[in-house]
Amino acid sequence: MKKVLLDAGGGGRASQRLVADIFLSRFGNDILAGLDDAALLTDVSAPISVSADSFVVTPLFFPGGSIGSLAVNGTVNDIAMLGARPLYLTCAFILEEGLPLETLERVADDMGEACEKAGVKIVAGDTKVAPAGACDKMFITTSGIGEVYAPHPPSGHNAKPDDVIILSGSVGDHAMAVMAARDDLDFLSNIKSDCAPLAAMIESVENAAGPAHVFRDPTRGGLATTLNEIAEQSAVGVVIDEDKIPVKPEVVDGCSFLGLDPLYLANEGKCVCVLPEARAEAALTAMRASPYGKEAAVIGRISSSRPGKVIMNTGIGGQRILGMLEGAQLPRIC
Amino acid sequence: MTSSLNEIQSVLRDPRFCRSLLDRLEKTLDGKPFRFMEVCGTHTAAIFQSGLRSLLPKNVAHLSGPGCPVCVTHETELGVALAAAEKPGILIATYGDLLRVPGPAGRSLASARADGARVEIVYSPLDAVNLAANNPDTEIIFLGVGFETTAPGSAAAIKTARVRNLGNFSLLSFHKLVPPALRLLAAENKETVNAFLLPGHVAAITGLAPFEFLAEEFNQPAAVGGFEPADILLALVALAEQSASGSPSVVNRYERAVKNDGNPRARSVCDEVFVPANANWRGLGLIPCGGLILSPAYENFDAAKKHDLSFNSVQTPNGCRCGAILQGKLAPPQCPLFGKACTPASPVGPCMVSTEGSCAAYFKYGDYLA
Numbered sequence: 278m279k280k281v282l283l284d285a286g287g288g289g290r291a292s293q294r295l296v297a298d299i300f301l302s303r304f305g306n307d308i309l310a311g312l313d314d315a316a317l318l319t320d321v322s323a324p325i326s327v328s329a330d331s332f333v334v335t336p337l338f339f340p341g342g343s344i345g346s347l348a349v350n351g352t353v354n355d356i357a358m359l360g361a362r363p364l365y366l367t368c369a370f371i372l373e374e375g376l377p378l379e380t381l382e383r384v385a386d387d388m389g390e391a392c393e394k395a396g397v398k399i400v401a402g403d404t405k406v407a408p409a410g411a412c413d414k415m416f417i418t419t420s421g422i423g424e425v426y427a428p429h430p431p432s433g434h435n436a437k438p439d440d441v442i443i444l445s446g447s448v449g450d451h452a453m454a455v456m457a458a459r460d461d462l463d464f465l466s467n468i469k470s471d472c473a474p475l476a477a478m479i480e481s482v483e484n485a486a487g488p489a490h491v492f493r494d495p496t497r498g499g500l501a502t503t504l505n506e507i508a509e510q511s512a513v514g515v516v517i518d519e520d521k522i523p524v525k526p527e528v529v530d531g532c533s534f535l536g537l538d539p540l541y542l543a544n545e546g547k548c549v550c551v552l553p554e555a556r557a558e559a560a561l562t563a564m565r566a567s568p569y570g571k572e573a574a575v576i577g578r579i580s581s582s583r584p585g586k587v588i589m590n591t592g593i594g595g596q597r598i599l600g601m602l603e604g605a606q607l608p609r610i611c
Numbered sequence: 612m613t614s615s616l617n618e619i620q621s622v623l624r625d626p627r628f629c630r631s632l633l634d635r636l637e638k639t640l641d642g643k644p645f646r647f648m649e650v651c652g653t654h655t656a657a658i659f660q661s662g663l664r665s666l667l668p669k670n671v672a673h674l675s676g677p678g679c680p681v682c683v684t685h686e687t688e689l690g691v692a693l694a695a696a697e698k699p700g701i702l703i704a705t706y707g708d709l710l711r712v713p714g715p716a717g718r719s720l721a722s723a724r725a726d727g728a729r730v731e732i733v734y735s736p737l738d739a740v741n742l743a744a745n746n747p748d749t750e751i752i753f754l755g756v757g758f759e760t761t762a763p764g765s766a767a768a769i770k771t772a773r774v775r776n777l778g779n780f781s782l783l784s785f786h787k788l789v790p791p792a793l794r795l796l797a798a799e800n801k802e803t804v805n806a807f808l809l810p811g812h813v814a815a816i817t818g819l820a821p822f823e824f825l826a827e828e829f830n831q832p833a834a835v836g837g838f839e840p841a842d843i844l845l846a847l848v849a850l851a852e853q854s855a856s857g858s859p860s861v862v863n864r865y866e867r868a869v870k871n872d873g874n875p876r877a878r879s880v881c882d883e884v885f886v887p888a889n890a891n892w893r894g895l896g897l898i899p900c901g902g903l904i905l906s907p908a909y910e911n912f913d914a915a916k917k918h919d920l921s922f923n924s925v926q927t928p929n930g931c932r933c934g935a936i937l938q939g940k941l942a943p944p945q946c947p948l949f950g951k952a953c954t955p956a957s958p959v960g961p962c963m964v965s966t967e968g969s970c971a972a973y974f975k976y977g978d979y980l981a
Contacts (some may be wrong), residue, residue, distance in 0.1 A: 460734060526617070535734070536708070536966070538660070593840045594626040595662020600975045 279378040286372070286406030295404060299381055304389040308365075308400040316400035318365060321424060326361035328352055329420035337384065337414060339458035341450070341470030345387030347545060348417040350474050351496070353395045357476035358492040358548065360427025360483055366392070367401040371416040374409040384415065395474035397421065423476070427483055435490040436511035436551045438581035443550040443557065445478070445564055446471065446572040447523040448500050449539035451546070453531045465531045471569075473546030478567035482550060485563035491551035498602045499541040503549055504587045505601045515587040517577030517599070541602045551579060619867070623839030629666070632844035637668040639851040646672040646803060647850055648796070648939050650789060651810030652679035652967025653838050659976045661840045671847075674803070674939035675969035677792055677895060678810060680757040681708045682937070682961040682968045685891040686925035688785045689714030694920055695752050695783065696720060696728035701918070702746070704739035705754040706761075707732040708965045713958055715925045736761075736768030743772065743780035752914040755784045760812040762786045762903055763877035766884035769905070769912050781914035786903040787890055789813050790821040795898055796938060797829040803939050806832040806850040808843070811865040818873025819861050826859040837865035884909050893961045894934035933960035936969055943973040950974060 284291035301310060308316050332348045342350075349366065356363040368388070372381065392399060399419075429435075450471040457465035479492055491511075495503035500522070508515045524539045532539050546569055552560055557575055564570035587599040622628060649655060655675045658664050664673060677683050693714050696703045703720065710721045710732065724730040729749075733739050739753040755765040765782060772780040789810060796804065809822055814835040825833040832853035836846030846864040853859050863869055883906070890902025905913045914920065927934075931953070932946040943949050943962065953959035955971050962970035 462734075589662070591660075591662030592624050592626065593629040593661055593663065593666070595665040597659060597662045597665065598976045 281372045281374060281376040281378060281381065281406055283374050283406050283408065286404055292404060296402075299378070299385050300402065303382075303385040304392050304399050306398045306400070308398060309402070316365070316367075318400065321364060321422065324425040324430070326356045326359040326423045326425050326430075327420070328355035329418065330355060331416065331418040333413065333416050334455060335413060336455075336458050337380065339455050339470055340466070340468065341454055342472035342545070343384055343387045344415060344417055345384035346391040346472050348419045349388055349391035349395060349397070350472050350545060352419040352421040353397055353474045353476055354494045354545075354548070356421050356423040357474075357479045358431065358494055359423075359425060360430045360479070360488070360492065361423035361425040361476075362480065363395060363397045363421055363423040363476050365400045366397050366419050366421040368399050369403040369418045370405070371412050372404065372406050373412045373414050374406055376414055381415070384417075391474065395476060426480065427488055429488045431489045431492040433491055433493055433507050433510040436507050436513050436579045437490060437553075438513060438579055439554065440490055440551045440579040441554045441557045441575050442504075442515065442517065442577045442579065443552070443560055443564065443573055444500065444522065444576045445475070445548045445550070445570040446546075447525050447528070448495065448544055448547065449524060449528040449532065449542035451544050452499070452542035453528045453539075456535070457531065462531070465527060468525070468527050468531065471544055471546035473569045475546065475548055475569060478564060478570050479548065481567065482560050482563045486552060486556040486560035489550050489552040489560065491549070493549045495544050495547055495549055497543045499539070499543060500549070501538070501540040501587065501599045502602050504599065507549070507551065508587050509585050511579070512584045514580040514583040514585075515577060516580050516590065517587065518590045519592045521574055521576045523572045523574060540599065554578075620839060623837075623841040624661075625841070629663075629840050629844060632841060632848055633666055633668070636671070636844065636848050636851055639848065639855050640668065640670060641855070642670055644670050644672070645805055645851060645854065646674060646939070647806045647808055647847065648674040648676045648804045649808040649810070649836075650676040650678040650793060650796075651808075651812065652682070652965065653812065654678065654808060654810065654836065654843065655969055655972050656967050657838045657840070658843060659972045663840050663843060664976070675972065676796060676939060677892060677937040679962070679965050679967040679969075680761070680787065681712055681965040682933070683787055683892045683894065684709065684712060684756055684785050684961065685893045686714055686927065687891060687922045688783070689719075690925050691915060691920045691922055692720065692754055692783060693718055693723055695914060695918060696723045696730060698918060700748075701750045701752060702729040702731060702742065703752050703754060704731050704733045704742055706734075706756060708967075709754060709756055711958065712961060712964045713928075736764045737771060740768050740771050740775070740777065740780055743777045744775060747779060749779060750918070751780050752918070753780070753782050755782050755786050758787055758789050758810070758813050759816045759881075762881050762885060763816065763874075766880045769884050769909055770880065772912065773909070781912050781917050782905065783914045783920075784885065784902070784904050786885065787892060788887060788901055788903065790817070790824075791898050791901040792892060792895060793822070794824065795895065797825055797831055800939055801829070804831070806834075806854055808846050808850065809833050809835040809861070811835055811837050811842075811869055814863070814865070814869045814873065816874050816877050818869075819863060819871050822861045826861050830859055832859040833861045835861075835863045835865050835869050837868060894937040896934075928959050931960040933962045933970070936962055943970040946970070
């Protein structure tokens with residue numbers, strides 16, 4: 278089995294071969310093929326949305342995705358949340374010495390496929406190799422830019438009282454799929470990550486329903502954390518209905534087994550949209566027309582009372598505060 | 612099977628059914644103050660998470676007792692675990708929620724791990740046994756934490772390690788027994804507690820017999836309850852009815868999971884591997900026969916003996932009132948440290964650490980209480 282050697286990060290021939298054999302053949306394009314110190318972009322006009330994200334997921338492959346598809350979609354989605362069309366990504370790899378080349382090839386395959394689906398090009402990159410033990414197999418950092426098409430770019434600061442909150446689909450799938458793969462939890466093996474590019478869906482919502490006040494993707498910290506951020510940034514109250522939040526039954530079961538709360542689990546293919554009620558139907562219809570928004574639903578609304586807080590009406594008719602996630606969620610004893 | 616379980620679940624979460632039980636509870640109590648204590652972290656979490664707490668009648672007070680196994684793990688026990696973690700060649704296998712619990716000098720397994728100690732989260736004691744099998748050159752120490760519910764798993768792990776001849780596996784038993792702690796609480800809190808909601812998971816192992824003394828000796832109503840909102844309400848109604856009729860008893864309202872005689876097989880595994888011993892409970896102090904240690908036949912799996920670890924006494928952090936909170940004598944916000952020096956981000960006392968700890972629950976949900 279061929280493996281990544283320290284040589285491959287040295288900048289010499291070995292580095293060139295790695296780039297040509299593995300990367301250019303899988304996600305190469307006219308700009309990346311130039312192999313200059315930086316990429317020259319001539320067709321981008323302001324305003325521009327910029328974002329960066331690092332990926333360290335274990336295991337590298339999980340049902341529904343891999344560190345490769347995640348590295349592309351994660352940055353694509355962050356750019357998209359600003360009402361922008363993602364165009365170009367950069368990609369920096371830190372590889373652990375001894376990583377099987379075949380693993381890197383599979384990751385690069387996934388990145389190529391994800392770029393194709395999302396309509397973006399990787400135009401610059403870097404590869405370093407860390408001595409065995411100094412990094413966990415592979416870390417990827419991507420950054421990207423997109424052209425902002427929205428006349429009033431959505432932002433976490435723009436939620437207004439009486440706006441409704443739309444969620445594009447079920448929560449917790451990604452985190453539960455990764456956890457199940459990481460710890461060989463066989464009984465959860467049918468859960469798939471929701472890792473997906475959302476830019477096209479968001480643009481279709483913006484076109485159909487007019488400018489949304491907020492678009493956010495509830496990644497780490499989950500839906501509860503994203504809603505708390507919106508409540509704090511916009512200085513508004515958020516009220517949601519537990520019954521209206523889509524959660525897959527197997528995710529509910531997994532959470533109940535592990536002592537986790539699906540509202541705090543990471544998602545990689547979902548978005549929260551906040552906009553005036555009068556435009557909610559149009560937004561829902563547009564979202565549900567996308568393969569990534571079939572289960573879109575109105576889950577609550579923005580209120581002027583209790584600014585900064587998220588209140589959930591529970592299924593049995595009670596209420597509770599939905600706080601911010603403190604540290605990482607830890608599986609509990611019993 | 613799955614669909615029928617889902618059907619049961621949807622009935623037990625039905626808002627109209629819950630409302631009818633709440634009405635019955637209110638009617639039975641007839642305005643009298645009613646302070647019930649639960650002693651199970653899962654009950655604590657369920658009562659807050661479902662929003663049940665916001666629906667309870669105004670005269671009902673919910674007290675969260677020493678039901679979070681992580682919370683009652685004593686500072687000295689954590690001190691031993693930390694000392695073990697610092698020894699070369701040792702890997703500590705633990706349930707996840709023990710990771711952030713502060714031990715002596717505010718150190719935790721999480722901070723030990725950041726300092727280079729080898730600490731791994733496992734979901735089952737058998738995972739720890741497999742770690743031992745897969746890493747023959749490493750000493751694996753499993754931290755046996757929890758009540759009667761998790762002790763059989765630890766016992767089974769020990770027996771498995773013996774059968775598989777794994778000389779590199781051992782256990783630090785911090786296991787605790789619930790009935791002796793309840794005896795202490797019942798004796799000391801006649802004024803503050805009117806009834807006990809008994810832990811469903813523990814009773815699934817022990818059965819009802821070890822709890823009979825509550826009614827017989829202390830005249831306290833007691834009911835085993837499940838964890839869906841209606842499960843809890845059914846148990847509360849039973850407690851209120853006993854209270855109103857003045858004839859306390861110990862009843863089972865979680866019959867789909869708890870047999871009145873519990874799980875004899877799990878108990879026999881435990882009885883073979885463990886013997887009851889005095890144990891230090893964080894916040895409550897030394898409880899006679901309040902814990903489990905390895906029986907003489909399995910002493911060679913005792914990590915403390917094997918690795919020469921000693922239990923040094925540790926001072927409780929200044930001002931921490933977790934003890935009074937665990938006994939229902941204080942509500943978390945009444946502790947001078949609550950929300951100030953002690954928060955989930957930097958917990959001082961054990962009740963703030965686990966999501967099932969009463970202080971953490973108050974901190975998280977506290978400013979929207981009925």
